[in-house]
Amino acid sequence: MNKYLKKWGKLIKETALRSSVGIIYMSLVIAAILLGREYVYALLSAMALITVYEIVNMEFKRDALWKKLIYSFVGGILWILLFFVSVKVFLVSLFVLFFLWFFTYAVLLKKEESVFASSYYMFFFLLVYVLVGLYIGIDIYVSKGKMFFLSLFLMVSTFDVFSYAGGKTMGKTKLVPTISPGKTWEGFITGWLALTIAEVIFWLLGLWKVEPYTLGISVLLLAPVFLTGDLVESVVKRKADVKDSGFIIPGHGGIWDRIDSTIASFYIMWLLIYIEQVVQNGLL
Amino acid sequence: MNKYLKKWGKLIKETALRSSVGIIYMSLVIAAILLGREYVYALLSAMALITVYEIVNMEFKRDALWKKLIYSFVGGILWILLFFVSVKVFLVSLFVLFFLWFFTYAVLLKKEESVFASSYYMFFFLLVYVLVGLYIGIDIYVSKGKMFFLSLFLMVSTFDVFSYAGGKTMGKTKLVPTISPGKTWEGFITGWLALTIAEVIFWLLGLWKVEPYTLGISVLLLAPVFLTGDLVESVVKRKADVKDSGFIIPGHGGIWDRIDSTIASFYIMWLLIYIEQVVQNGLL
Numbered sequence: 001m002n003k004y005l006k007k008w009g010k011l012i013k014e015t016a017l018r019s020s021v022g023i024i025y026m027s028l029v030i031a032a033i034l035l036g037r038e039y040v041y042a043l044l045s046a047m048a049l050i051t052v053y054e055i056v057n058m059e060f061k062r063d064a065l066w067k068k069l070i071y072s073f074v075g076g077i078l079w080i081l082l083f084f085v086s087v088k089v090f091l092v093s094l095f096v097l098f099f100l101w102f103f104t105y106a107v108l109l110k111k112e113e114s115v116f117a118s119s120y121y122m123f124f125f126l127l128v129y130v131l132v133g134l135y136i137g138i139d140i141y142v143s144k145g146k147m148f149f150l151s152l153f154l155m156v157s158t159f160d161v162f163s164y165a166g167g168k169t170m171g172k173t174k175l176v177p178t179i180s181p182g183k184t185w186e187g188f189i190t191g192w193l194a195l196t197i198a199e200v201i202f203w204l205l206g207l208w209k210v211e212p213y214t215l216g217i218s219v220l221l222l223a224p225v226f227l228t229g230d231l232v233e234s235v236v237k238r239k240a241d242v243k244d245s246g247f248i249i250p251g252h253g254g255i256w257d258r259i260d261s262t263i264a265s266f267y268i269m270w271l272l273i274y275i276e277q278v279v280q281n282g283l284l
Numbered sequence: 285m286n287k288y289l290k291k292w293g294k295l296i297k298e299t300a301l302r303s304s305v306g307i308i309y310m311s312l313v314i315a316a317i318l319l320g321r322e323y324v325y326a327l328l329s330a331m332a333l334i335t336v337y338e339i340v341n342m343e344f345k346r347d348a349l350w351k352k353l354i355y356s357f358v359g360g361i362l363w364i365l366l367f368f369v370s371v372k373v374f375l376v377s378l379f380v381l382f383f384l385w386f387f388t389y390a391v392l393l394k395k396e397e398s399v400f401a402s403s404y405y406m407f408f409f410l411l412v413y414v415l416v417g418l419y420i421g422i423d424i425y426v427s428k429g430k431m432f433f434l435s436l437f438l439m440v441s442t443f444d445v446f447s448y449a450g451g452k453t454m455g456k457t458k459l460v461p462t463i464s465p466g467k468t469w470e471g472f473i474t475g476w477l478a479l480t481i482a483e484v485i486f487w488l489l490g491l492w493k494v495e496p497y498t499l500g501i502s503v504l505l506l507a508p509v510f511l512t513g514d515l516v517e518s519v520v521k522r523k524a525d526v527k528d529s530g531f532i533i534p535g536h537g538g539i540w541d542r543i544d545s546t547i548a549s550f551y552i553m554w555l556l557i558y559i560e561q562v563v564q565n566g567l568l
Contacts, residue, residue: 092416092555095416099548102512103512122402125409224383225387264383
């Protein structure tokens with residue numbers, strides 16, 4: 001009996017922490033989106049810089065602080081190039097910096113073992129993944145407007161909340177035990193159903209402005225993509241053998257943990273919007 | 285005495301094979317560049333597709349042939365998107381395919397250990413590196429003309445031939461023993477000197493059309509970048525524990541082994557040309 005109470009006590013405490021963090025996060029997001037373009041840019045930039053710092057802390061957790069700061073600084077420079085210049089300049093600069101790092105370590109410092117370490121290649125891969133992911137969010141915001149952008153964030157939250165609730169109350173069949181032991185098929189399906197309802201409501205209200213076929217495709221794909229974005233972050237965290245991706249919110253993962261599904265949703269929605277435009281106007 | 289003869293015999297045989305492969309390769313390159321734009325596009329596309337196949341064979345050497353063909357096919361599709369559509373569509377599609385792969389393996393096939401394998405992340409990283417590298421070669425060709433493009437290939441060959449010759453005749457101090465045991469500082473410096481002479485001659489002839497300050501920077505940076513491009517390929521090969529990157533030319537590595545320095549040179553020259561344009565015309 002005592003044990004039972006303890007279990008429920010822990011669950012309530014966990015849910016309360018989770019909810020307050022979620023509410024603070026969503027308040028910031030909603031405020032930025034309603035306040036206008038500059039605030040959205042600032043929000044995405046803040047997400048980009050903090051996530052880069054978190055990735056650096058995962059991939060190079062044993063390195064000295066000054067090294068971590070240099071790697072984070074490089075990530076910051078790359079975000080600025082992506083944001084103010086172009087994807088091409090961003091990518092070319094990324095690989096030129098990669099050469100600079102490679103030459104310095106292998107030839108000048110004679111630390112040949114470093115250039116064999118997977119964490120560096122992983123770091124460059126994740127830089128492209130996270131920075132480009134947040135950057136194309138801007139395209140979605142600009143082309144579809146603030147209410148569409150807001151709907152997407154609300155849909156991610158809906159999926160998160162209902163997957164969690166469904167998993168905690170009905171969860172039995174583990175989904176991906178070695179990657180994320182808390183996730184169950186029951187939770188995932190609950191999240192998917194809630195997401196579908198939210199999506200259809202937003203569509204009927206005219207906030208989620210997409211063609212009917214895009215609605216159909218996104219009902220099918222968004223939930224698996226949200227889940228995948230979350231799992232990618234878990235795998236990276238586990239590969240790096242750290243528990244939390246971040247440092248800002250104690251006991252609650254990091255910023256990347258918050259925005260992992262959002263980043264993934266930007267990719268799939270950007271592509272669906274692009275296909276919509278090609279269907280309507282042809283290529284070019 | 286016999287041993288001495290044997291050593292020279294081996295060296296001559298090796299040099300003869302190396303030279304004939306080099307001559308065939310350079311004849312193809314020169315022919316394509318002189319024949320015109322479509323041939324250059326075909327050449328770069330062929331390089332892209334074969335290199336992708338080689339990378340697949342390195343990263344997934346233990347996989348079944350049909351899997352290797354699917355991965356190569358994905359690389360081919362990505363090249364087409366990059367070539368005919370845009371860098372953005374290429375990158376977004378790459379990550380959407382990454383999600384598709386991730387979800388299929390982790391959730392549907394229950395092969396969770398696969399999504400922890402570094403080789404997949406390495407594969408996606410290398411796809412971006414090699415495909416974008418060859419793609420920006422087109423920009424260099426278009427903006428600077430065929431003679432400039434040809435000069436760059438000739439400069440890579442000059443560096444290769446003289447590094448090799450310098451290393452074989454004077455080589456003593458190993459450069460990066462664990463990555464590429466045959467490379468020496470003496471060879472590298474010989475290659476660098478020969479490259480500098482070739483570069484200045486091409487510049488004086490008006491083929492290497494760059495501003496004097498770009499000439500200065502490229503004299504400083506091209507040789508280290510050529511070397512680094514080569515070493516990146518060696519590290520990837522060694523990490524994957526294979527001897528040759530390719531299958532087309534027996535005993536002589538693969539196509540990637542041939543074009544590793546070229547890809548690296550495209551990155552640095554694209555950036556230097558971009559900076560030149562910004563200096564002349566301002567941003568935008």
